[in-house]
Amino acid sequence: MDCIFCKIINQEIPAKIHYQDEHLVIIEDIAPKAPIHRLIVPKRHIATLNDLTPTEHELIGYMYTTAANMAKSLNVADDGYRLITNCNQNGGQTVFHIHMHFMAGRAFHWPPG
Ligand code: 5GP
Ligand code: ZN
Numbered sequence: 001m002d003c004i005f006c007k008i009i010n011q012e013i014p015a016k017i018h019y020q021d022e023h024l025v026i027i028e029d030i031a032p033k034a035p036i037h038r039l040i041v042p043k044r045h046i047a048t049l050n051d052l053t054p055t056e057h058e059l060i061g062y063m064y065t066t067a068a069n070m071a072k073s074l075n076v077a078d079d080g081y082r083l084i085t086n087c088n089q090n091g092g093q094t095v096f097h098i099h100m101h102f103m104a105g106r107a108f109h110w111p112p113g
Pocket of ligand 1: 004027028029085086092093094
């Protein structure tokens with residue numbers, strides 16, 4: 001499958017991996033937009049949020065609790081951070097394997113551009 005995140009998960013192309021387990025991998029974003037910019041990527045290939053089914057309910061919850069735990073361990077939980085999942089063209093999605101951006105280390109604008 002021609003999916004860059006599947007290739008990273010299968011170790012066909014390199015990435016800086018911060019954490020992984022049977023469900024997900026956390027990688028450094030190749031073009032960081034914040035002092036801390038990581039991607040929480042499920043190991044299962046799901047193209048967009050539109051493709052989620054009830055099978056993924058637990059997985060999505062796990063992504064959020066993993067993000068919150070990571071925030072605590074990076075000492076950014078109190079200052080705050082931002083979690084983003086883009087969907088399709090208007091959302092700005094460029095990699096069609098769902099992922100959550102974990103961004104921290106500066107203040108973010110609202111609404112986003
Ligand atoms: P999206 O635009 O789909 O919301 O987010 C895709 C993210 O993946 C972007 O922030 C982009 O910088 C990152 N990205 C794209 N290609 C690679 C890659 O090969 N390796 C890593 N680590 N990140 C990538
Ligand atoms: Zn994939």
